[in-house]
Amino acid sequence: xxxxxxxxxxxxxxxxxxxxxxxxxxxxxxxxxxxxxxxxxxxxxxxxxxxxxxxxxxxxxxxxxxxxxxxxxxxxxxxxxxxxxxxxxxxxxxxxxxxxxxxxxxxxxxxxxxxxxxxxxxxxxxxxxxxxxxxxxxxxxxxxxxxxxxxxxxxxxxxxxxxxxxxxxxxxxxxxxxxxxxxxxxxxxxxxxxxxxxxxxxxxxxxxxxxxxxxxxxxxxxxxxxxxxxxxxxxxxxxxxxxxxxxxxxxxxxxxxxxxxxxxxxxxxxxxxxxxxxxxxxxxxxxxxxxxxxxxxxxxxxxxxxxxxxxxxxxxxxxxxxxxxxxxxxxxxxxxxxxxxxxxxxxxxxxxxxxxxxxxxxxxxxxxxxxxxxxxxxxxxxxxxxxxx
Numbered sequence: 531x532x533x534x535x536x537x538x539x540x541x542x543x544x545x546x547x548x549x550x551x552x553x554x555x556x557x558x559x560x561x562x563x564x565x566x567x568x569x570x571x572x573x574x575x576x577x578x579x580x581x582x583x584x585x586x587x588x589x590x591x592x593x594x595x596x597x598x599x600x601x602x603x604x605x606x607x608x609x610x611x612x613x614x615x616x617x618x619x620x621x622x623x624x625x626x627x628x629x630x631x632x633x634x635x636x637x638x639x640x641x642x643x644x645x646x647x648x649x650x651x652x653x654x655x656x657x658x659x660x661x662x663x664x665x666x667x668x669x670x671x672x673x674x675x676x677x678x679x680x681x682x683x684x685x686x687x688x689x690x691x692x693x694x695x696x697x698x699x700x701x702x703x704x705x706x707x708x709x710x711x712x713x714x715x716x717x718x719x720x721x722x723x724x725x726x727x728x729x730x731x732x733x734x735x736x737x738x739x740x741x742x743x744x745x746x747x748x749x750x751x752x753x754x755x756x757x758x759x760x761x762x763x764x765x766x767x768x769x770x771x772x773x774x775x776x777x778x779x780x781x782x783x784x785x786x787x788x789x790x791x792x793x794x795x796x797x798x799x800x801x802x803x804x805x806x807x808x809x810x811x812x813x814x815x816x817x818x819x820x821x822x823x824x825x826x827x828x829x830x831x832x833x834x835x836x837x838x839x840x841x842x843x844x845x846x847x848x849x850x851x852x853x854x855x856x857x858x859x860x861x862x863x864x865x866x867x868x869x870x871x872x873x874x875x876x877x878x879x880x881x882x883x884x885x886x887x888x889x890x891x892x893x894x895x896x897x898x899x900x901x902x903x904x905x906x907x908x909x910x911x912x913x914x915x916x917x918x919x
Contacts, residue, residue, distance in 0.1 A: 618684050627829050631682040634839035635675035638846075642672045645850065660865065662876040663716040664857055669880075670702075670709035671846055677702035678839070690898040697748050697894055700768075701887040704743035707772035708883050710849070711736030716871050717856040717864070718801070719779050720786070724868040733879045737886070739772040744887050748894040766816055773808065780805070797859060800852030807845030814838040 622632045646668040649655075655665045681699040685692040715732035723729050746768035753761040780801055786792050813819075814834045821828040828834075864870075872878075 614687050615684060618686060621686075622683055625830055627833075628682050628686070630831060630833070630836045631839060632679050634836055635682070635843070636679035638843040639672060639676040639679065642668070642675070642846075642850075646672055659871050659873070660857075660861060662871045662873070663713045664853065666876050666880050667709040667713040667850075667853060670706045671850060674702040674706040675843060693751050693898055694891075694895045696751065697891045700747035700765075701744045701891050703769065704740040704747070704772065705880075705883060705887060707743065707769075707776055708736050708740045708880070710776040711739070711772070712876055712879060713853045713857075714776055714779055716876075717853055717860060718783070720783050721863070721867075723779060723782070724864070729868070733875055735775065736772070737879060737883050739775055740883050741886050741890065743768045743772050744890045748890065751894075762816075766812075770812070777805070777808075795855070795859065797852045797855035800848045800855060803848040804845050804852060807841050807848065811838055811841040811845060814841060 622629060649664070649668065653661050653664075655661050678699050681695040685695040712733055715729065715736075719729055719732075747765050750761040750765040750768070753764065783792070783798065784802065784805075787794065787798060792798075814837050818834050821833055
């Protein structure tokens with residue numbers, strides 16, 4: 531990167547007019563990369579007050595050391611190891627078109643963590659194998675909203691980081707679908723399906739679904755510019771396929787109850803609420819309402835992606851309640867009539883899927899990390915400029 535390349539920098543609260551914060555680029559106090567010594571050599575970040583105020587004393591020297599060691603060790607693009615990441619974090623506390631996207635998944639992460647820690651105090655996840663499917667499920671419903679929040683926070687650092695951030699987001703969503711499959715296969719499976727071929731192969735098929743989901747959704751990002759509609763259809767299909775497979779046992783139980791062959795239960799009520807919000811989530815993701823009706827009116831509040839986040843979280847809450855209700859009410863019957871959960875069928879499946887998904891993300895990320903894309907004439911995406919749709 532040539533000397534003097536200027537990045538957008540946060541002008542902190544109290545600096546701008548009226549005491550509010552703002553972004554500046556190319557004037558006032560700014561951040562730029564300059565040579566560490568005369569002649570060719572390492573580039574270091576040189577910054578003034580806006581970034582300095584959020585660093586502790588001695589932060590400049592530490593920042594230089596981290597940047598130099600990080601670039602030398604893993605050879606990542608410079609803009610992925612500079613204080614622009616700090617700018618992205620600061621931007622989440624000021625209103626822009628990503629702020630609500632960030633917080634609608636960051637705050638629910640803490641809610642799910644609180645529920646998970648509460649379960650840890652009442653259940654023995656270490657020795658009670660019957661709780662292992664719930665353990666996998668709870669871990670993944672804590673991970674997917676946090677990953678989404680990070681993706682919306684840091685995706686504006688560069689075009690490359692934007693793709694990579696959403697690769698991880700898609701991987702987390704596909705792993706969440708795996709958690710649903712594991713919990714449904716052990717707790718929600720209809721009585722007549724227990725010990726059938728589908729029941730015994732439910733988790734292995736779910737692994738294949740996660741691999742397919744992550745691969746298709748990551749690949750769809752490379753089609754966005756040239757074939758935006760095809761990209762949208764491919765990504766939507768990648769998420770819908772695992773959902774349909776996971777919920778087939780649940781649909782069957784609901785149909786049985788509609789036919790009068792079962793008694794209403796708390797678990798089934800929660801599952802029905804979850805399905806309502808799941809369909810609402812899909813509608814919001816594909817329809818782009820309400821901003822389609824009034825472009826520009828919902829950029830900060832009420833955008834379909836924000837509503838999509840909220841609907842997904844509420845649906846996950848009801849799903850969690852339904853899974854735990856089925857787990858408690860059906861424990862005696864399930865353990866008496868079917869094989870209990872195994873370590874390989876729960877934790878082992880999670881580890882295998884995690885490795886496979888990270889490998890897929892690495893394959894799609896490698897061309898973005900290694901290609902010579904940071905030339906002096908290539909524009910960079912400024913912070914808080916884009917929005918994931």
